[in-house]
Amino acid sequence: MSYEDARRVFEWLRHATEEQVQLFISKLTPSDILQLDAWFELWAHESQLSPMGDGWRVWLMMAGRGFGKTRAGAEWINGLASSRRGMRIALVGATIADARSIMVEGVSGLINVAASHGRKLVWEPSLGRLRWPNGSEAQLFSGDNADGLRGPEHDVAWADELAKWREAEEAWANLQFGLRRGPRPRALVTTTPRPMELLKKIETDRWTITTRGRTSDNINLDEKVVDVLTATYGGTRIGRQELDGELLQDVEGALWTHDIIDAARTKRPETFDRIVVGVDPPAGAGEGSDACGIVVAGSSANTLYVLEDATVRGLSPEGWASRVAAAAARWGATLVVAEANNGGAMVGSVLKAADSELKVRLVHASRGKCVRAEPIALKFETGKAFFAGEFPALAAELGGMIAGGGYDGPGRSPDRADAMVWAMTALSETRSGVPRVRRL
DSSP states (O other), X not given: OOHHHHHHHHHHHHHSXXXXXXXXXXXXXXXXXXXXXXXXXXXXXXXXXXXXXXXXXXXXXXXXXXXXXXXHHHHHHHHHHHHSTTOEXXXXXXXXXXXXXXXXXXXXXXXXXXXXXXXXXXXXXXXXXXXXXXXXXEEEEETTXXXXXXXXXXXXXXXXXXXXXXXXXXXXXXXXXXXXXXXXXXXXXXXXXXXXXXXXXXXXXXXXXXXXXXXXGOTTSOHHHHHHHHHHHTTSHHHHHHTTOOOOOOOTTBSSOHHHHHHTBOOOOSEESEEEEEEEOOSSOSTTSOOBEEEEEEEETXXXXXXXXXXXXXXXXXXXXXXXXXXXXXXXXXXXXEEOTTXXXXXXXXXXXXOTTOOEEEEOOOSOHHHHHHXXXXXXXXXXXXXXXXXHHHHHHXXXXXXXXXXXXXXXXXXXXXXXXXXXXXXXXXXOSOOOOEEO
């Protein structure tokens, strides 16, 4: 099928009824479908297509999850690499593993996109190198290793999920210095936005063109999936960021700014002195109730770590109690700390029923959630507490907690954040005796 044939087909589909479209699709062969899919520029969203003109150096695509950023990036790179011999391309992911599994080998990655256009690429995983038939080459790099980008020269670059790079500032600077090969060096950044200074600088640079997109813009996503995500997160800050692709600022007076959260991510220690499960039980049960916040935290050498967010929603007391018991068993926790304001003694009884061996301490909230959280927020700010992993839903709640009281985050209440605060408060208390070391 020629380009002109494909264009006429898509033009007809735009005006066809749903019945006509279904009948047309039912008559297509697998080969026909693959050919139509290969004409990306015909059916792609406008924000997925490269900006026109020569007056830009950086194309910043900030969009919600599932918008089609990876497909757009792979199509752009493949088109450039195929159009000119001997191009040198940088593919930069949050990690080398991400670059490989998403940008190269993924369903919407370069290997599959090139195949849809009838090109077979040579992929050398051990070298992190991808080669086109005309001699163009792409090399994998990691945003976690800024020094790896120091020195190499490139014609173009594709930077994926820049907001997740651990060494974002330095890695981006080194990438820019390396974009000095060929007649028109340029870069594409595909990312779900996070409030970070680097993204703001890139967006406001006069050589940057920004395109945006929402999760719901992707015509290939199941409508039910979009409906569920919108019903759950629509109107919240995390929804505006993760679904609508908005670059949000920190909540004014937030106890945990995004800079503090990003700086507090680290690897998990091998041993712990104590491990505690914090629980913020819901007042009711069922779909309309608040979540049951369940967060596991540990202490090692006087430093606190978030280990797991096991929060659940919509379960009966017996249901969430069994999840608490399972989390405690998974981590070998020495204590479960549960808020008893809602339900009182019932909280302790259902936890004991789930596991009679659980050591449970019931605590009563005499101060508001945000006031209780302030000492723990200070520990994160001063390098005495860390996140041993990625906990986006917990981070979104923490970012909505305001000094002095108030909450401007997802949901009616910061249940995950409160559970974390209970666990870390218990770990911060003076404990007599010799610490019991646990190795994971």
